[in-house]
Amino acid sequence: MPRSRKAPTMVDIARAAGVSPMTVSRAFKSDGAVTDATRKAILAAAEDLGYVFDSVASNLRSQRTGFVAVTIPSINNANFADTVDALSEGLSQRQLQILLGYTNYDIIEEERLIDQLLRRRPEALVVTGGNHTARARRLLSNAGIPVVEIWDLPEDPIGHVVGFSNAGAVRAMVAHFVARGKTRIAFIGGDAERDKRGSDRRAGFIAAMQSHGLDSTRLIAAGPPPISMREGANSMRQLINSLPDTEAVICVSDLSAFGALSECQRQGIPVPGRFSVAGFGDYEIGAVSVPSLTTINPFPREIGTRAAALIRDVLDSREQGHIVVPITPELLLRESSC
């Protein structure tokens, strides 16, 4: 039935089934109070006419869209993908659907995106990170829907938070290396202002090194996001050339850590024998590489699961307090730093 004329509406179904449009409407809701027989007849008529329920009209009338808007820096990042996947799963039970947008690690783009997403009248909004333009903050504050910032612990949260301290996690990593007797430790990445979580990790490295009374200036830039393996390899080459006495390197991500590791392999530098490497994020590569990578697991799926639960709760209770759900990253000691 190639929709030759015009798509059928509930009125058409109602006529075909000999009921009122309202009954058709009820037949399409799971909790609609309709006799089994009439519902069956209505659904049959709908199937017969090739009817497709119109959510747009439903949304306008009921003032509920079933959307939860989500912004992430990039779709091509396994950590954020895990969070979105878990979020999506946790929201589907409430019939909520994710409306996803990519900021490309740019808060100007994020502002534009938030503005656009808000026009679609989502019932909640999840943003990655706590760094926003003034206007974006205003839009979020006035949106009149639950707002959740994830993957960070913002100083001045807009609404709810499900996240962790990126700086704190790296501090634990530095402590691990120091306990292993390393003193000349470098950091790769986090130089891009656009990637706030990356620069937080780098700042955490610097602060931790200083608190241990160690040289905190072995910093190698890895360029603008997205973080890549290639940049990690390039940075490692640079590190070997410029600071050859370095003993260990902490990377802003497992991706750059693997790149660094591959460069060591190319240059015949034994890891961990001569050099230790650590990453961040617990990507699959770190578990499978030889040697496996010491890293930090920030529990991306848990972030999504918790954010979904939070949204469900807030939507239920109309709770207005600002809830902070702290996530505790886990230090995973593996072969690359033994």
Place this chain on the structure above:
Amino acid sequence: MPRSRKAPTMVDIARAAGVSPMTVSRAFKSDGAVTDATRKAILAAAEDLGYVFDSVASNLRSQRTGFVAVTIPSINNANFADTVDALSEGLSQRQLQILLGYTNYDIIEEERLIDQLLRRRPEALVVTGGNHTARARRLLSNAGIPVVEIWDLPEDPIGHVVGFSNAGAVRAMVAHFVARGKTRIAFIGGDAERDKRGSDRRAGFIAAMQSHGLDSTRLIAAGPPPISMREGANSMRQLINSLPDTEAVICVSDLSAFGALSECQRQGIPVPGRFSVAGFGDYEIGAVSVPSLTTINPFPREIGTRAAALIRDVLDSREQGHIVVPITPELLLRESSC
């Protein structure tokens, strides 16, 4: 302005600006014929009242949503992410926004998803793969909007196609190994019925091996999707144990190929010296690993770019012919098979 009472509508803005709602509506369209002065006043009033344009109402009245629905098997796959990213970019110029759904490699789930997405009244629909349930095919055929199947060349396309032959690409890989003098070649993955592209690759391997008069039964299962590095390593272990005289392995993905490579490294098997490895997809891991991985680049971004261009064209011209845009994957010979 925490929306204490009720969100302002165009009527409120109109009153505040001393114009009719229709003029407010025009002021918000880029091509709306409104005096610069009145537009300025209207936008100022809107900003002042914290007005947020309501797309839902706009969509209902204009019967245009600006959505393009897209289904992919998994959000956590760099190849599909690249396609979606390029697609998104190519559609944004037409103010089209992607409404994304994940099928989890399950055509039953895909059917449910298509049904749900269609209710949102997208203006076009992009589905990954050419394998669908009968009802899904019917829904797509009757949707009255352009349908594009990507990442495959279906025998019986529903609408338009932007894709390539997965079997054909693997055939080229087999030819490469045979030319290198390899005869005992294995294939890892593609055993899961749910991953049609994976099983197409495996089928291509079997057919190619048979056409060369070679043993086509060195097949190792890698379990259900998503394809993982870990499964690649497990499969390699199995291969080494069960068919130790194998000379080369083609994997369903670079991820499994890297897993296989890592297992070789753990067991001290020189690659490519004693054993050759190839993957599929041209993931970043294959370019950075040591040795780098011979693979096939299916141009995921190009698939997205072409699909976006196709949708723009079809939406413009109301063209009804079924267009097929063939993508030609490229064989990338790298260190792992030299």
Place this chain on the structure above:
DNA sequence: ATGAAAGCGCTAACAG
């Protein structure tokens, strides 16, 4: 360039 009237397709609210 601006306005008035009507209505997109559905469902809240109320009635029976």
Place this chain on the structure above:
DNA sequence: CTGTTAGCGCTTTCAT
């Protein structure tokens, strides 16, 4: 359990 009425917020259409 079913129906009637009205209207969600915007834009099409037709005037002016």
